[in-house]
Amino acid sequence: MTNSAIDRIWWPLRLTYGVVALAAGLDKFFNLLANWESYVSPWVASLVPGGAGALMHAVGIVEMAVGILIMTRWTRLGAYVASLWLLAVASNLLLAGFLDTAVRDIAMSVGAWTLARITELREPASKPVEAAAHPAGARA
Numbered sequence: 001m002t003n004s005a006i007d008r009i010w011w012p013l014r015l016t017y018g019v020v021a022l023a024a025g026l027d028k029f030f031n032l033l034a035n036w037e038s039y040v041s042p043w044v045a046s047l048v049p050g051g052a053g054a055l056m057h058a059v060g061i062v063e064m065a066v067g068i069l070i071m072t073r074w075t076r077l078g079a080y081v082a083s084l085w086l087l088a089v090a091s092n093l094l095l096a097g098f099l100d101t102a103v104r105d106i107a108m109s110v111g112a113w114t115l116a117r118i119t120e121l122r123e124p125a126s127k128p129v130e131a132a133a134h135p136a137g138a139r140a
Contacts (some may be wrong), residue, residue, distance in 0.1 A: 006122045013115040014075055017082055024066030028060025041095035070115070076123070079116035083109045 018111060027033045036059075037052040045052040069078025086109035093102035 005121065006118060008139060010115070010118050010122055011050055013111065013118065014070060017079060017112055017115055018067050018071035020067075021063045021070060021112075023062030025060040025065075025067060028056045029061065039093060039096060039098060039101070041092050044092050076116050076119040079112045082112035083116065086112060104131060 010022040024033070030037050031037075036056045040052040040055060047056060047060075048055040064081050065077050069075070070082065072078075084104045089135065090105040090109065093099075093105060
């Protein structure tokens, strides 16, 4: 697959997961998109000092950090973190009885994992081999 073909897949995934993570994270402080606390399982809320509100603020910080990672040179790392994070969110949603939303978060987790894998295709780990072929200071 050519780099331009990969880019046509990679850019929409990167922008979607980066912007949505940033927006959802920021909204954990304002509750404009949803009342996020209502999605927290009572069992999970009981584990957190400060309850569901404090948990949602922490979640917001993590989600904004993930969005920033995805939108910067750490796309692959951010996408893998997003994938795992979305599975954790889906687990909470299952405990809270939001089965439909949990299924959507599992699907989003697969998409984030796909972004990470496509990033690996786009930016292969062969750069050290290229550096060895062209020693520092040498011009091709």
